[in-house]
Amino acid sequence: MIAKTVVDGFVAGLHRSPDFGFSQEFAEYRAYSEGDDLRHVDWNVFARTDKCFLKRYRGETNSQLLILLDTSASMAYGSHQVTKLDYARFVAASLCYMANLQRDAAGLIIFDEDVNNYVAPSTHQGQLFRLLHAIEKVAPGTHTDFTKPFVHFQNFLHRRGIVVVLSDFYEDPGVIVRTVEPLRYKGNEVILFHILDPQELKPRFREPVLLVDMENAANALEVSPEYARNEYRRKIDAHVEALSSKVRSAGMDYFLMDTERPLDEGLREYLAVRRGRL
């Protein structure tokens, strides 16, 4: 329901295929060459000019969407009602619903340090419900390890499409890019949704706190408010900046999603940016 509400609110157009096809939308004329299908010759033009021209149309193809959802323990963090994992699930569900509306094949990979669940992309009847069911069953797992599951991901990609990675990316930006970049080699369009809680971006502690790592309970640190206010923020800002920079320089898309922002607002902004780019 959340995905439907979110998507219905703003879906207005479809993503275009980069290939020319034979659909209804005229694109250009091209001189006839041998071997071309005579069905595409514009006989009206031939009658007027005595030359054979082929009509070319902009192709509208069905795309494949593969969503990689990180369910590591850190994704269970939330300083308010909606945890990062919840937010990621809403985003994933919304994307699946949107793909289903466009009759795109949508798939889902749920991973933490390993691949936990996989729903192969398909346009078959009931695919959406399979996806939503898989999303609903998602539970926080252990710690994240990008290296291991991403090796398997390449095996799941048989045709090019759009790969969306939803994660908090608590890893070195270089490692992340190196790990994710191979997905793009097969012509996939890779989008990284960096999902972070506002408390992670700008932590506010009024007194010293003992922070316990959610992915490793043995790891705990006593942190002063001054540190969180100053040094931590500098570090997380540098991390976001580095990740964004490296991802974009690798030809991938990066979008930072603050869980405090409304979901539709985040998606709309992303799609607006993306449409402008195409």
Next chain:
Amino acid sequence: MGFFTPWFLAGAALVGLPVWLHLLKKHRTTPLPFSSLMFFEQRTQSSIKHRRLRYLVLFALRATLLLLIALAFAHPYIRRTVLPLKHAGEVTVIAIDNSLSMREGNRLPEAKQMAKSLVGSLRPGERAEVMAFGQRVQVLSEVTDDHAPLNAAIDSIEPTDARTSFGELTRTLRSIRQSLQLPLDVHLYSDMQQSGMPPNFNDLRLGVGLRLDPHPLAAKTTPNYTVENVVALRRVYDNKKTRVLATVAGYGNTKTTRNVSLVLNGRVVESKPVEVPESGRATVEFVSLDVPYGRNKGEVRIDSGDSLPADDTFYFSVERADPRPLLFVHEAGNTAAQLYFTDALEASGQSAFAIDAATPEQTANLNPAKYAFVVLSDVGELPGGFENALRNYVRGGGSVLVALGHNAMARMKVPVSDDKVEAAAYAAREGDQFQSVAWLDPSHPSIQNNSRWDDVKFYQAIRIAPGNARVVARLTDGTPLLLDQKSGDGHILVFASTLDNVANDFPLHPSFVPFVERTARYLGRLDSGPSSVLVGSFEELRDSKEAGSAVDVLDPRGDRVFSLAEATRAQNIQFTEAGFYDIRRPNGRNELVAVNADRHESDLTPAPPETLTLWQNTANRTVSEAGGTASSEQKPVSLWWYVMLVVLVLALAESLLGNRHLSVDKEAA
């Protein structure tokens, strides 16, 4: 400092709250799950650091705030001398001393300046009035809250030659208080001369509703010299006998020599150095004053060099005239009475009268009108025409002294008055067979200050019915000895015995001389007033016969004192300035009156502060008894409001500061 409700101070224990919050509350580290510690580092905070005074200023503010709240509830107060709140409708009275002593230095301008400052400090709607006082009190403005007339009234105050009278001031203030029925706050600007205090301190009693705020202008005694007094005859008839005796006084001075000059009609006649002892007096005698005929202006001056020159000159008037004739009628065989009478007049030191002696027979052709008065010394029958002339003379204002002896007994009536002689009282010369004076009327001009008649023996007296006559003296058997009978405008003075030493031994007693001298002055209408009078004294200008006629009076500056309308009505005049007043009466009795300031003003010694406090307390005690507010007293002044104001300010500061600390995080966000 004290507390009305000290048990509220226990609330100061609340200070423990911020102490606990800021200092003692133990830091508890809250385990908080966090997504990743990837960007955190180990930073150990010491317990001391945790317990440090986190917000030192905030803590101080909060602790002080709680302390002050507890203090405010304890209701602190301090004892302070406070002036009472103004009564509703209280009138501020500004009384400025303009007596002679205020001419010293810069006292009066300073007093006026201080008074103006007071007017300037009056609150809107606060009413005041201005008065100047010396010997009398002059109210110079009405009761008003308008500053302009008050300042104008203060500006109009000029120094006078009057004497300070705090008693008169107090009496006037009481009177104003009673008439206004409002409390008065009296601000007194004066040099507070000790000599201005009345002899009876009760005269300074302020009474109910009066509060006195004295503003003394002099703190210590200022050295001052003055000519305190001059003794000189007002009228002289013999130049050789004239002398002037001056008394010079120094107040708060050291022993020094000063030059004293005698000035007559503006010309220095004689100068003498005189050594003035320390805070003492010295006398200077000027002899053989050559006084020309007429009215003369005399002065005695001292070259004081002090800061109060107004009292350095003493004025006196001297009039030189020829002796006036008097007629002494006696029987041819009795010259003893004339002898005694003439000797007594000469012994009095004045030659104001020249005696013309005559027997009754010789009076037939005499006109009594040309004599100052007439003496009938035990005469028998008088010529009828002369006796009638005497009666007319008396009715027209003349005077006759009648001495009765055996000749009067033979006639059985008193000459001129025709009063019946009742009997003759005789006494023997031996033993106790004589009479003496049993009663004297000291108010009569013939007797005044001369009551030593006790030893006089009267052997014979003629008893007459007193009728409407004023009995001035009586003998032991009740016989009237001296009677003053008024007839028309004149007087007939009857002495019921003789003026020789036959019927009595009065001429042999010292009291005879003053009796004759004063009787002569009285009957001869010879004014024996002093050569000078004090500022503030009065002078009669006219008698009943002179009603409607103008009397011109020129003051020391030469200006007319009265307008034309006033000159015909004024019965008397009060001298307000030192100097010479020229009084010109319609009957030609012109007079030059020398007026001097009261020399009490020369003593510039201020009244001690204790006296002023006592004076103020005459109001305090009375007002307190009346249930009013005391003028100034030790009162507990509550500090509650001040403490609460500080609490308010601190609370505001605490809010701002606390908000600033809390907003650190918001700023970070």
